[in-house]
Amino acid sequence: MIVTIDGPAGAGKSSAARSLANRLGFRFLDTGAMYRAVVFAALEQGVELTDADALEQVAAQLRIELGDQSVLVNDQDVTRAIRTQAITSATRYAADHPGIRALLVDQQRAAAAGHECVTEGRDQGSVVFPDAECKVFLTASERTRGERRYHDLIARGEQVTLEEVLEKQRERDERDTTRAVGALIQSSDAVVLNTDGMSPDEVVDRLYEIVQQRRVAK
Template identity: 50%
Template sequence: MIVTIDGPAGTGKSTAARGLAERLGFEFLDTGAMYRALGWACLEAGVDPADADAAARIAETTAIEFRDDRTWVGDLDVTEAIRTSPVSQAASLVAQIPAVRRELVRQQRRLADGRRIVCEGRDQGTVAFPEAECKFFITADPEERARRRQGELLAKGVSVDLKKLLAEQKARDRRDETRAEAPLVPADDAIGIDTTSMTGGEVLDMLERHVRSRMTGEN
């Protein structure tokens, strides 16, 4: 069984997807980390993340794996390295490149093949796994999303202006929603959840109820 959770950054979808996988005993696929890992690989190689041909070559030759809840590029653990602001911007740029998206979708399907898995990202229910048994699209108020991101960074000792975060977030949303290939949109059969006024536990409970209901219906 494949469960997809899509939505923009700061909605709580990553935390919810990871928690849902744990509750269900499923595996977890963080596709956002894959784009971050590729953005990191481009920066490390001195490649402009906006250079479509160069980024596509990096994508085709970069082995991204998940082991023990860590993200690896080849034999390097990049779990922390891919969570910086420069890498976030690089990830957003490579994500606009059709050839890159096609290659990473191919890798995502390979990683999910034959597994019970929760896949989190921006195009999981529409492009990567259109036949997934259960799909969600999570949203939240833009300012609340920016505040959440600011809180995450402050917890890591990084001070960032809220207005700057909000501006960067809006720019990324615009790129994600208007890109030619695999734009950020909910699947027609996705269940929409607005997490603005919900706690993480409430979101997780709602997701679990829907998935278990679907699982029961299939038995």
């Protein structure tokens, strides 16, 4: 069974999907981390992010390993390094690149092949796994999403203001919904879950219920 969880930035997809996968005993696939990893590696190598060909070469040479709690790039643990505001802001260079997107989509499908999997991102239910048995569109209000991201960054030691985070989020929302490839789309057969006012545990509980309902309906 493939469970896809798509939604806008700050909706809490990664943490919810990881917890859901643990509860179900499924593999967890954090696809956003893959695009972040490409940008991180390019910056480490001194590659200009605007150089589309060079960026694609970086992506083609990477070995990205997604664990339940870690992200490795060529055996280097980049779990925390790829979550900074700087990497978040620059991820668009990889996410908007058709060649990189095609490469990573192939890797995502290969990682899920033969496994029960919870996968999260922007285009998992619409593009990567259109035949997934259970699709969820996880969302929340702009303010709620911004506050979550702000508190996460502060906890990581970054110096940002809530207004800065909200502005970056608006820009990201615009890019995510209008990009030519892999745009954020709510699949017509996805269950919409708005997490405003819900605790992390409540979100996972509801996701678990949705999965069980789909299992019964199969």
